[in-house]
Amino acid sequence: MNPIVQINPTQIAGKQSTGKQYWRSLNEAAETPEFQQWAQRAFPDGVSEGVTVDGASRRSLLKLMAASFGLAGLTACRRPVENILPFSRASEGYIHGKPMHFATVAALNGSATGLIVECNEGRPTKIEGNPKHPYSLGATNAFLQASVLGVYDPDRSRQVMRKGGRSNWDEFAAWARSYFNADRLGDGAAMRIVSEKIVSPSLEVVKADLLKKFPKAQWIEYESVNLDAVREGAALASGQDVEPHFLFDKADVVFSLDCDFLGLDSSSILPVKQYSRRRRVEKPGDELNRLYSAEANYTITGGMADHRLRAKVGDIGALALALAKELNVSGAELKVVGNSTDKARKFISALAKDLEAHKGKSIVVAGPRQPAAVHTLVFAINAALGNIGQTIVFTKLAEERAKPLEQLKQLATDLHAGTVKTLIVLGGNPAYSLPADVPFADALKKVAVSVALTEDENETWAASEWRLPQAHLLESWGDAQALDGTASIQQPMIEPLYGGKSVLEVAAILAGMEPASDYEIVRSNWASQGAPAEREKKWNAALFDGVVADTKSAMVTAAVDAKKVFATANAQIQPAPAGLEVAFYPSPGPYDGRYANNAWLQEAPHPMTKVVWDNVALISKKTAESLGLKDGDVVKLSKDGRSVETPVQIQPGHADDSISLFLGYGRSVCGRVGQGVGHRVEALRTTANFFSASGVELKKTGETYEIVTTQEHHRMEGRPIVREASVEEYKKEPGLIKEMAESPNGLTMFPFVDYSKGYQWGMAIDLNSCVGCNACLVACQSENNIPVVGKDQVQRGREMHWIRLDRYYTGSDEEAQVVTQPMGCQQCENAPCESVCPVAATSHSPEGLNDMAYNRCVGTRYCLNNCPYKVRRFNFLAWNKDVPEVRKLGFNPDVTVRMRGVMEKCTYCVQRIEEHKIAANADGRRQLHDGEIQSACQQVCPAEAIVFGNINDPESRVSKLKKQPRNYEVLGELNIRPRTTYLGRLRNPNPELEKENA
């Protein structure tokens, strides 16, 4: 055994190196004093005592020295020496190697979601939902899962800068003290502040303070993805400023008018949870809800719909009017606008009958791209259906209702007029995402004083005089209020890695508050009443639970004056003009651009198109044919002198004459991940055409562009992979799902294993609930240190996601229906991958898991070939070789980071299984309860579609699900006995419309 040689490789011969350098020659090593010291004690421990220095043994002594010396060289060459240092003073409750969990809250676009964050050695490594938070209930979405990567983004803004040179916070504070007072700025008439949507009560207080100091200044809350239309509609319909809440779990029938409420048109995941509750079936004959959808783009919601009507974004209003007429509500004479097709007429007629049959138990909802008039009309329809107060309730709006588009128009005017002298950006990237008629980037460069607080070095940062690094949400104190008023304290998981400050802190500096500490401000807001002991208790409880008790808003009854509403709506709603329209959608990757440097989100395939690292313009097959376009053709879209160039892709089920564009791409100042990825469609957007634009001109450029997708084939080719049936068919013949293909349960060549004892892990995935949102994909990536491979490698078919979402189209290309199937390692009992590995790197555990031993794998890839599900992932190149040091802080230490040449795959989160088994063992050798172990994909899923547990326990949820008649094995006919089974998808078609469906 060689002695531990404590040579610090980076200090050889006075060379300072940033990476690890190993001494290449023995001479190099010999120069260090440590080595010389070692050389004197050149014997391995325990041997030196026995060796004498005389005659014959001197020879052997020299041999030993030479041998050990040589071997020591090899040791140091293989792995760098790292010292282990114990704490001299440990933190309370901290056991090294055991993660700690803390509650916090994340705000995204006007809504707050409570989180529980797993921290390893003081670093946040995994985000989970907070079961106690009403808008999380334990789940999160892909954005929240990916946001932990943002903490370790190497391209974050790290340095306070002024006019391109280095500065620091003290200088900024000093300058702010001198600048932000009445002497310099007067009443603030020439100052504009732009921030993201505020959901923080503490920030509202600071904002109020600042605006009191500078009454004429304007604070604009800008979100590129604007979800305010529904509030405007509610206000116009009811005459009160209220927050509408749609209780999807109470609705038997739901009609979505261009509203992707299961996806990105919702800022929280609550609708998915609620909706999926009504989609669960325990036994044949159980009732399901029914979803109708009218939309242009194919969204997740459209994918779940039982009936879907393709309609231009501009025609949705006309559809709403047609429905109102069909429902004959209010008695007012409605002028139905626009030509409706036969199909639309039948659709509306059947829908109306269905809605009337479920009065008080239905929801009609319109999406954020629709004008206020449509929303108002929709509320009136709901009122007529008796839904108000039943499935749609209102709470008091937490703060004054924002009118962002009006503010934007005003800002544009002011910037053009040149009346703005001070521009401040607190978070977000308005220089990139503001509509084209607001000359913000130029203004930042031209105004006398510009200040930008940004998380990354983005377009806004680049154009600004003062550049301030923003602390990540996991690095800051703050608070956030959910849509129903529930407040949560945001607490940091880690000190700001680069000394950043939060929006709250910087706003406080601007407002001249002392101390400008976000902790103090939040604390004083939430823990300032009552006796000190009680204060402390309440504060701690809020931090621990992740919610502040008793902060939910009061319900408000709001009545809708249907007659008045219909009159206005009638006047305002017009049919869509002829010609092409474009509509702007948030992207499931960068969202509005903020996640452009987040590699997980760039590589997560778009749920519908499966495109990665890019945005495309989606068009229907008919439109493509009429324009002579095929996939990958680059077109120039222009309106009013503004244009954008983007490749097109044909989307089955897309509305004709409508083009869907995705925001958040084409970032020009971005980190290494997002720079130049995709095409910036914001250039086509104006304050007038914020959501959609009609009369757009399309010109072919003649160029083609390679679009990279993770899935190349989109039809099931008649194979019983995703099995569906209608509710009626299932009720009549429950065995029909299983009978679509036979699972022989035949003999195997190898001896039978007795799986009747102990824990046997299994999984059931309910295809009725899964919406295909990608949350599980990103959660798995976060939990298991799955590498990102980049666009070029995805093009070659080497993406590394352990769970993927297979999306198939059924029906015709025009009126396609969509089914989604999460696919991870099926942990087959009779695994075809196990018998073919020559080095036995993959074998079966006694608990039914297919184990993967990374350190044994030599990478023959036979297991990948023999897996019929193709769920194994091979490290074709060293994906983790050039990972920046800071990124390594974010790895989950419980999961090996695999090297090049090694195979990997889903393990049912074996690290979590083992962690809980150990804990249960320590806790008096007790049995694990059902639900105690949750795989990452199961935990994150907002629809609760993935259920994992012990199949040997007949009471476990997974066992009960597997007993359902619609439970089936994918490719069960191969006799491989997968432990993951699927519950067949049930559709609930309206019998009247069923004959229409392709």
Next chain:
Amino acid sequence: MADLAIGSRIELNPPLVQGGMTYADVSEKISAITENKPPKQWYYLITISSLMTVMLFGCLGYLVMTGIGVWGNNNPVGWGWDITNFVWWIGIGHAGTLISAVLFLFRQKWRTSINRAAEAMTLFAVACAGIYPLFHTGRPWRAIYWLFPAPNEYLHLWQNFRSPLEWDVFAVSTYATVSALFWFTGLIPDLATLRDRAVSRGRKILFGILSLGWRGSSTQWRHYELAYLILAGISTPLVLSVHSIVSFDFATALIPGWHTTLFPPYFVAGAIFSGFAMVVTLMTVARWVYNLQNLITTKHLENMCKVLIATGLMVGFSYGTEYFIAWYSGNPYERFAFINRAFGPYWWAYWTMVTCNVLSPQFFWFKKFRTTPVLMFIISIFINIGMWFERFVIIATSLHRDFLPASWGYFKPTWVDMCTFAGTIGLFLTLFLLFLRFLPAIAMSEVKGVLYQQIEDGKGTH
């Protein structure tokens, strides 16, 4: 070959050694090749092949340092050119063993002028083949010793003997070892000839050592014949077993297009087919360059072409069987796999394979083609191209579209794939050219045995 009977006095018609050669002529002709300067074609060819070999090592180095990603392999096509080339090379090697061992046991005297070169070809083909199982792994520095049941740092871990890749390890290493032993054993008398003819001291010592003290006594000849017979007996089953084992890499998997019991006979027939084609390729050139027409006669070439027709028909029949069974089985995945082969994205590979393998050997029904070396050479090239495409079609088309359409993909080779393959051809050629230069390319002692019989029958002179 109806005119050859096993066991009794052999009737040779026409004579296998032509031109009235004597024993001395045989020794002189063949030994002289190794003693004199090689013809200029040899220099041209070895320059090119050496450069290609250097390219091979460069590509392998790049592969090991960077990863399998420099090739075109992906998910779902985990094996691309790597295993295609492996099977192609191993298949080629089978002809040598068949000529050396099987034809020996069947007492086919005509084998004697081609068996040495054919067996050399086998060894070099196995060497080229063996590169791939090692280097196609993600971690070859581990694979090189973890695949063998020898003690390593994981003393408690055995290999997985259920895996066909593990069987490959044994099959190929057995094949290499036995072939090398057989080849060397057969060489001993000829090496002694070279020793006895050697003029320079160095040459005397070298061939003295290599010929292991051969004096040509009758006792030694008896031992030699026995050893040769035993090694031939061991090698013969290898002709059938090695490629059957290699075919198990596919047959034991469950992928449609792979999972079929037809593979062992189909692969063995294909191996002999491609191997003989390679022998024809090499022999037609070698005999032209070195003027060996009297030893490798038209009869020899014709016999090889007959083997090509026979095995070509077997291969063609196998193609037909696969299609019939796919249809007859009613298995939708199986049916799709074969429709996809002929009409899917790889249709061009499939039809190349069929044209080259089924169509081209049919020309050998015509005597003209069987007896004209240039034509034989051309067709043999096509056959080997066709056999390469056969392995590619089996591997890539079956993998790229299997059970779940969502996981379907496409494989495209990279320049590294192509240069590595070209490099192995370079290595093979280099080794073969070195063999031709330094070792007796024809088994002198065995040819003399045939010549003896000829003389006895009055068809030759001393």
